[in-house]
Amino acid sequence: xxxxxxxxxxxxxSGTFSPLASLRGDFLTTRGAEMxxxxxxxxxxxxxxxxxxxxxxxxxxxxxxxxxADYEGMKRDILDALADLSEPPDAFYFDVHGAMAVExxxxxxxxxxxxxxxxxxxxxxxxxxxxxxxxxxxxxxxxTDLITAYRTAPHVDVLETRARALRLLLRAxxxxxxxxxxxxxxxxxxxxxxxxxxxxxxxxxxxxxxxxSDLPGVWDASLWVGYAWADQSRAMACAVVTGTDAxxxxxxxxxxxxRYWNARERFGFLTEACAVDDGIRRALESPVRPVFLSxxxxxxxxxxxxxxxxxxxxxxxxxxxxxxxxTAIFASMPDAPAITVLRAAAPGATVTLDLGGKLDPVHxxxxxxxxxxxxxxxxxxxxxxxxxxGVRVIVTGKRRPYHLRQDYLRLGLDPLEHxxxxxxxxxxxxxxAAMARGHFLLLTPGAVPPVLTGISYQYLRRPIHPLxxxxxxxxxxxxxxx
Ligand SMILES: [Zn+2]
Numbered sequence: 001x002x003x004x005x006x007x008x009x010x011x012x013x014s015g016t017f018s019p020l021a022s023l024r025g026d027f028l029t030t031r032g033a034e035m036x037x038x039x040x041x042x043x044x045x046x047x048x049x050x051x052x053x054x055x056x057x058x059x060x061x062x063x064x065x066x067x068x069a070d071y072e073g074m075k076r077d078i079l080d081a082l083a084d085l086s087e088p089p090d091a092f093y094f095d096v097h098g099a100m101a102v103e104x105x106x107x108x109x110x111x112x113x114x115x116x117x118x119x120x121x122x123x124x125x126x127x128x129x130x131x132x133x134x135x136x137x138x139x140x141x142x143x144t145d146l147i148t149a150y151r152t153a154p155h156v157d158v159l160e161t162r163a164r165a166l167r168l169l170l171r172a173x174x175x176x177x178x179x180x181x182x183x184x185x186x187x188x189x190x191x192x193x194x195x196x197x198x199x200x201x202x203x204x205x206x207x208x209x210x211x212x213s214d215l216p217g218v219w220d221a222s223l224w225v226g227y228a229w230a231d232q233s234r235a236m237a238c239a240v241v242t243g244t245d246a247x248x249x250x251x252x253x254x255x256x257x258x259r260y261w262n263a264r265e266r267f268g269f270l271t272e273a274c275a276v277d278d279g280i281r282r283a284l285e286s287p288v289r290p291v292f293l294s295x296x297x298x299x300x301x302x303x304x305x306x307x308x309x310x311x312x313x314x315x316x317x318x319x320x321x322x323x324x325x326x327t328a329i330f331a332s333m334p335d336a337p338a339i340t341v342l343r344a345a346a347p348g349a350t351v352t353l354d355l356g357g358k359l360d361p362v363h364x365x366x367x368x369x370x371x372x373x374x375x376x377x378x379x380x381x382x383x384x385x386x387x388x389x390g391v392r393v394i395v396t397g398k399r400r401p402y403h404l405r406q407d408y409l410r411l412g413l414d415p416l417e418h419x420x421x422x423x424x425x426x427x428x429x430x431x432x433a434a435m436a437r438g439h440f441l442l443l444t445p446g447a448v449p450p451v452l453t454g455i456s457y458q459y460l461r462r463p464i465h466p467l468x469x470x471x472x473x474x475x476x477x478x479x480x481x482x
Contacts (some may be wrong), residue, residue, distance in 0.1 A: 002051040003173050007035065008078045010071070010112060011059040013133060015229035015303030017455070018064030018447035020359045021103075027058040031081070031474055038095070041163045049170060050447040053089055055081035061399060062303040064447070065429060068103040072454070091125040091169055091351055092116055094144065095162065097225035098134015106232055106457035106459075110139040111116070117143050123482075125172055126267040129165035131155065133192065133227045137234040138478055141183045145482045150221045151206050153197050155430050168220055170240065176360075178245045179219060182253035182477035186237035186260050191450040192302045192440060193426040194267040195225040201263035208259075212252050215320050217245020223256055229303055233461045235286050241477075250477045264465045270341065270427055273441040273450065276314035280442075283420050284318070284326055288437035290415050295424045298363065298446030300334075301468045302426055305360030306399045309367035310444045311345035311422050314353065315391045316369065321420075324390040328420035329413050331402035332394035339397045342384040345373040351386060355395065363445040369393070377411060385411055392418075403429040427449065 014022055035054035036042065042052055042227050045405065056078045093198055094116070100108040113126070118128075127146040130136065132153060141147060146168040172179055191209040197206045204442075205223065212221035224238040237260055241253040273296075274282065283291035293311070300306035310332050320326040338353045344349050351373050357366035371388035382397045392413055394402070408415055415435050426448075428436055443451060453466055463471040 002049050002055055004051045004090045005093050005169065006053045006055055006082060006085065006091070007057070007093045007095055008055040008081065009057055009095035010068065010074055010100060010105060011057070011095065011097045013062040013097050013099040013131065013227060013303055013329065014065055015447050016065055016101050016231045017229055017287055018303055018305050018360065019362045020064045020305040021332050022066045023058055023233045024064035024070040025247065026063060027060040027074065030057045031229065039161060039162055046062070047166060050166060053085060056096060063299055064305070065101045065103050066108070071102040071105070071108065075112055075115055076417070080473065082116065082119055088121050090125070091173065092120060093165060093169065094126060094128040096128065096130060096134070098130035098136060098149070098224070099230060101230050101232065107137050107139055107234055110137055110143065113140060113143045115135035125169055127165045127169040129161050132224050133195065134224055135223050135226050135230060135232065135234040135236070136183070136240060138185070141181050141240055145179055146183065146220070147222065147226055147240055148220050148269065151197065151209055153195050153202065153225070154427065156430070164220070166256050171219065178482040179242045179244060181480040182250045183242045183480065184239045184253050184257035184477045185375070186239065186257045186475070186477045187461070188236065188237045188261060188264045189228045189235065189452055189464055189466070189472055190225050190267050191228050191426070191452055192448070193269055193271065193296055193437050193450045195243070196270055199270050201266040205260055205263055209256070210255065212241070215248055217248035217253060218252050221252055221256060222305045223260065224261070228452050231457050231459045235460060236464060246387060246479060246481070250479060253477040254475040269441050271439040271441055273330055273443055276310055276442050276444060279440040280314050280318050280420070282300045283438060283440055284320055286438045290418050290436065291438035291440065292428060292432060292436040293418050293420060293422045293428055294428070294439070294441045295422055295427050295444050296441050297444035297449045298360070299424050299426050299448050301401050302448040304447040306424050307356040307359045308444060308446045309356040310364055311442055312393065313367050315422060316388050321391050324391040326419045327390040328392070328422060329408065329410070329415055329418050330391055330393045330422045332400070332424065333397050334396045335400045336397050338395050339382050339384060342373060342376055342395060343388070347373060347375070349373045353386070357397070360447065363447065375412060383411060385413065389481035401425070403432060405431050405435060
């Protein structure tokens with residue numbers, strides 16, 4: 001008899017400092033069989049014993065808090081789909097990011113999973129996969145039998161992690177085991193820009209996890225960096241180790257947590273961080289081309305609104321760029337009213353636009369820009385390019401990332417042919433890193449400022465590094481037994 005595994009989840013990383021609420025319409029909804037595209041590995045013989053029962057999955061770009069009514073509606077949809085099954089599933093796979101914030105709910109993933117647990121027969125196995133930028137509470141770990149997370153940032157092991165969550169589930173089922181989890185919340189917060197596993201200390205903190213997952217009595221060793229731009233008591237780094245030998249599981253979790261704690265002073269920006277004007281000037285003075293600049297405070301892929309104009313203003317006001325002696329790409333400015341104007345513009349026309357400052361009026365205001373209309377690209381999310389002096393500005397209808405070389409080439413823009421490329425991002429995704437010969441982090445205003453010590457948190461569990469520095473800490477794992 002195969003293992004009937006219900007699958008569902010809401011996947012979003014949401015920041016509590018963004019004024020732009022995430023709405024149901026921001027989520028891509030997949031139901032039933034169409035969800036299986038998320039799990040292509042299920043076709044492998046290894047997973048032949050799994051009979052997947054995909055219910056509903058919601059996925060959105062990172063954003064602000066999910067509006068309460070929209071969250072409740074998505075939760076109801078998922079629970080209705082569970083109730084519609086002809087008989088209860090044998091197991092449940094909770095496929096989430098792990099850093100969803102919902103208005104009025106401090107621990108949204110735990111709330112959602114509690115909804116499932118209430119409907120599942122007692123003893124139903126639950127497995128969960130998360131982004132390593134999730135914030136994992138003890139309440140959540142108590143409700144999952146198995147939980148694992150990405151081991152890379154940038155995340156290149158997404159499918160591998162989902163497969164691991166289901167492999168763990170199969171093992172528990174075949175061995176009729178009730179795994180023990182040890183969780184250690186680590187009082188360290190790190191901004192996304194410091195969390196890359198391609199650099200130190202991230203690389204050495206994550207590299208041993210695979211071997212630690214193979215220790216006798218241990219099934220999985222996972223480490224979360226956490227998500228710093230959520231003002232919640234669960235926001236912190238976390239180690240969770242799963243297995244059958246309680247002592248080994250506890251010892252391993254505490255070892256991982258201690259390793260992370262000991263590295264806390266070594267986390268830093270991977271590249272130089274500077275104020276906007278300083279960063280642009282130094283990038284232009286640099287001997288290499290192209291130089292990428294991260295508009296980090298307003299990075300929509302970390303939860304910011306993405307229409308703060310500080311970096312664009314800096315480009316346009318730079319004399320070399322304004323006069324066209326140097327060139328830059330700005331990716332990008334979501335602005336639906338500007339898209340409407342540009343759709344009607346004739347090629348070569350001079351256009352004046354009040355760009356930005358609409359989605360996030362808290363961290364910046366609109367910037368009046370006069371330039372030449374270059375091109376319009378119709379689509380589900382229309383894009384346009386305007387030229388202001390030496391700056392090519394990409395305007396979009398909705399927020400979206402520009403992580404791939406093709407995202408630019410499609411628009412007739414090649415970052416390799418420009419001096420600078422400003423991207424609303426933190427660390428560079430692999431294709432951007434491959435193009436960049438230099439990189440600066442711009443400390444721009446926005447909902448996800450990379451310097452955490454400047455943020456006024458109210459609900460964080462204190463003390464926590466780097467907001468608090470004068471404290472000692474010893475890891476002590478909390479054990480959960482199904
Ligand atoms: Zn992440």
